[in-house]
Amino acid sequence: MYAAGNIARNTIAMVLAGGKGERLSPITLHRSKPSVPFGGKYKIIDFVLSNMFNSGIKKVYILTQYHAYSLNKHVKESWAKWTGLGEFYDTISPETDSIGQQWFEGTADAIYQNLRFINYSGADFVVIFGGDHIYKMDISQMMEYHRMNRADLTVASLEVSPEDATRFGILSVDEDLKVTSFVEKPQNPPRIPGRNSCFASMGNYIFSTKKLVEVLQEGKRHHDDLDFGKHIIPMMLERGDKIFAYSFFDNDVPGMEPNERGYWKDVGTIDTYYEANMDLINVSPQLNLYNLDWPILTNQGNLPPAKTIFDDEDRRGININSLVCGGCITSGGIVSRSIIGPCSKINSYALVEDSILFDNVQVGRNAKIRKAIIDENIVIPEGMEIGYDHEEDRLRGCIVTESGVVVVAR
Numbered sequence: 001m002y003a004a005g006n007i008a009r010n011t012i013a014m015v016l017a018g019g020k021g022e023r024l025s026p027i028t029l030h031r032s033k034p035s036v037p038f039g040g041k042y043k044i045i046d047f048v049l050s051n052m053f054n055s056g057i058k059k060v061y062i063l064t065q066y067h068a069y070s071l072n073k074h075v076k077e078s079w080a081k082w083t084g085l086g087e088f089y090d091t092i093s094p095e096t097d098s099i100g101q102q103w104f105e106g107t108a109d110a111i112y113q114n115l116r117f118i119n120y121s122g123a124d125f126v127v128i129f130g131g132d133h134i135y136k137m138d139i140s141q142m143m144e145y146h147r148m149n150r151a152d153l154t155v156a157s158l159e160v161s162p163e164d165a166t167r168f169g170i171l172s173v174d175e176d177l178k179v180t181s182f183v184e185k186p187q188n189p190p191r192i193p194g195r196n197s198c199f200a201s202m203g204n205y206i207f208s209t210k211k212l213v214e215v216l217q218e219g220k221r222h223h224d225d226l227d228f229g230k231h232i233i234p235m236m237l238e239r240g241d242k243i244f245a246y247s248f249f250d251n252d253v254p255g256m257e258p259n260e261r262g263y264w265k266d267v268g269t270i271d272t273y274y275e276a277n278m279d280l281i282n283v284s285p286q287l288n289l290y291n292l293d294w295p296i297l298t299n300q301g302n303l304p305p306a307k308t309i310f311d312d313e314d315r316r317g318i319n320i321n322s323l324v325c326g327g328c329i330t331s332g333g334i335v336s337r338s339i340i341g342p343c344s345k346i347n348s349y350a351l352v353e354d355s356i357l358f359d360n361v362q363v364g365r366n367a368k369i370r371k372a373i374i375d376e377n378i379v380i381p382e383g384m385e386i387g388y389d390h391e392e393d394r395l396r397g398c399i400v401t402e403s404g405v406v407v408v409a410r
Helices: 004-009 045-054 068-077 107-112 115-121 139-148 209-220 228-239 270-279 390-395
Strands: 011-017 059-064 088-092 125-130 153-160 169-173 179-184 198-208 243-247 307-309 318-320 329-331 334-336 351-353 368-370 372-374 406-408
Touching (some): 045 059, 045 125, 068 088, 125 209, 139 198, 179 228, 179 243, 198 228, 209 228, 228 243, 368 372
Parallel strands (some): 011 059, 011 125, 153 243, 351 368
């Protein structure tokens, strides 16, 4: 029998963090999706890595691919420093480390190319999670569920409406939540027994190690672009392997507020990314960053506190209903309902509202920014207006989404 701590110690994790994030372009032109800032000080990948760390899983390989340098650097400067003897958070890129130095051609192919790390580990369980979603999850609860079911594979699952189910890979389950079939984006999705809802795969898996090695080797003989949803799960069902769905809604993170339960965001487009960020500044956001029982960890850096200066009649540094990161100076300007990334500066008489600024953005005097995303290291010239005239924004080379979010990229 395993205690919860023993399960974690006998587990190795693989985080798939090679996504291009093409629908998030242009903010992914120079970074992978897991490297995109979120909530000012964090990267998207910090959420899955925090879930691992808080769950006691501290033997983690992060499989990077596109624009890997910044992500590798982030992991090295933060996560790699927080481990003890025999623990690690390490990055692996296909161009340097995987067999044959070939790019990953599918989610399961990425794991197959790095099977030697799993074989060397001696682990009994392998946790395989994506690195590009925003959520909190106590993975140890899913691991205990996997062990109790004596499962070969457990699939983390979102409960979605039949209308939304057409966008996901859907699991058909029996009354014990044992998976009986899997279908991608069905027009008539199977329901959960007794409910008018469906189980959508989150793309997060727990495998028993021997079974994972076995099915990857078998699958690779037939598919170069080996994928878990497309190939591995159907193959395992055909073989009669034991696959169970784990309901994400049942996961109970310490300190969780009732409105947080089931929170999971793809942030796959500019508009969904913007909306998820803006939720953070609400009085009661659905994602609580201030739960110290389940902290979201990241590279803190050696930054001074955020600062506001000037209190003259016509010039005050003001931050209202906003998240303002370390190293920022609001120098006689106004920040309202916005997220300001580290080391940014808002100069006198400037106005920033309903916007997201990445690291080291400089906003000139009298400039106005409304409902915009400003990439890192950008200087907004004195007096410039962004988000007020979309035709003018487009003429400058900015992207304007359907909902009116203006993206100023490097």
